[in-house]
Amino acid sequence: MTRIALVTGANQGLGFALVRGLAARLAPADVVLLTGRDSRRVAAAAARVAADPATRSRVEGRVLDVSDSAAVAALAGDLGAVDIVLSNAIAPLDPDRQAEQADVFLDVANGGTHAVLRSFGPVLRPGGRLVVVASSLGTLGHLPEALRPRFDNVSLDDVEKAVEDWRSAIHDGTAREQGWPEWINVPSKVAQVAAVRAVAAGRREADIADGTLVAAVCPGLVDTRASRPWFSDFSQAQTPDQAARAVLDLVFADLDPATYGELVRFGRVLPWT
Numbered sequence: 505m506t507r508i509a510l511v512t513g514a515n516q517g518l519g520f521a522l523v524r525g526l527a528a529r530l531a532p533a534d535v536v537l538l539t540g541r542d543s544r545r546v547a548a549a550a551a552r553v554a555a556d557p558a559t560r561s562r563v564e565g566r567v568l569d570v571s572d573s574a575a576v577a578a579l580a581g582d583l584g585a586v587d588i589v590l591s592n593a594i595a596p597l598d599p600d601r602q603a604e605q606a607d608v609f610l611d612v613a614n615g616g617t618h619a620v621l622r623s624f625g626p627v628l629r630p631g632g633r634l635v636v637v638a639s640s641l642g643t644l645g646h647l648p649e650a651l652r653p654r655f656d657n658v659s660l661d662d663v664e665k666a667v668e669d670w671r672s673a674i675h676d677g678t679a680r681e682q683g684w685p686e687w688i689n690v691p692s693k694v695a696q697v698a699a700v701r702a703v704a705a706g707r708r709e710a711d712i713a714d715g716t717l718v719a720a721v722c723p724g725l726v727d728t729r730a731s732r733p734w735f736s737d738f739s740q741a742q743t744p745d746q747a748a749r750a751v752l753d754l755v756f757a758d759l760d761p762a763t764y765g766e767l768v769r770f771g772r773v774l775p776w777t
């Protein structure tokens with residue numbers, strides 16, 4: 505059977521490396537869909553992977569702006585069934601332009617995650633993998649106590665509502681007094697992990713029975729466009745190819761129920777609370 509893998513935000517950075525790794529590990533009959541928001545960047549990146557001597561599977565570029573939930577739903581509907589979905593896209597964020605970039609950032613990181621979970625969860629084949637690339641910043645302890653109940657043990661609709669309330673607080677200038685961390689990547693990552701936990705809670709038993717994994721991952725520090733404005737010391741940072749390895753090891757491993765619905769870094773579960 506042909507397996508279908510899909511990576512969002514895959515024309516550069518970790519997403520591109522995940523596509524390369526999938527294309528090297530899957531079989532010639534399988535297909536990896538390299539998706540991104542810009543048709544030219546997507547086509548160029550897909551051509552690079554297809555020309556890589558390590559590539560074994562087919563690789564196809566598809567335009568997918570994850571902030572467009574209708575487009576995400578349409579692609580899931582067209583495909584009908586998928587085996588591996590890696591929700592990875594993130595928009596640029598600069599320390600001195602956060603307020604201005606917040607809407608797009610939330611639309612991509614959080615709106616995109618919600619759309620992928622909602623649309624691709626139902627078409628994930630038994631034994632499949634639905635993994636959201638989050639971060640170790642995405643554990644509940646990164647929020648002040650007063651905000652934690654918004655994300656703990658709640659539904660996906662609740663997570664979505666919490667993100668929208670936070671967005672409003674950014675707009676009306678009350679985010680800081682409400683306790684939202686200043687680096688918007690932090691609540692965004694907590695919300696991504698909470699969204700994964702919400703979806704996983706609803707399908708855990710059936711998924712574990714047929715070897716399906718829904719989880720979040722932290723890739724560790726990776727030298728990419730997303731990280732560069734935020735750190736000065738990259739001496740310990742991984743290349744995207746290095747970081748993709750541990751993520752793909754989780755994807756290709758037999759299901760360990762201990763990782764189900766959790767945030768996993770280098771194969772280990774990071775406690776949510």
Ligand SMILES: NC(=O)c1ccc[n+]([C@@H]2O[C@H](COP(=O)([O-])OP(=O)(O)OC[C@H]3O[C@@H](n4cnc5c(N)ncnc54)[C@H](OP(=O)(O)O)[C@@H]3O)[C@@H](O)[C@H]2O)c1
Pocket residue numbers: 512513514515516517518519539540541542545568569570571591592593594595596612637638639640722723724725726727728729730731
């Ligand atoms: N880098 C790190 O140290 C680090 C650490 C922890 C977690 N992570 C996570 O790893 C993931 C990948 O990050 P990265 O570092 O590889 O970032 P990156 O190099 O900036 O790549 C982000 C990708 O997302 C795409 N993208 C942006 N907006 C999009 C949209 N609306 N629809 C679809 N794709 C869109 C970008 O496309 P364009 O080229 O068109 O902009 C790009 O391909 C993110 O979830 C990030 O939070 C990274």
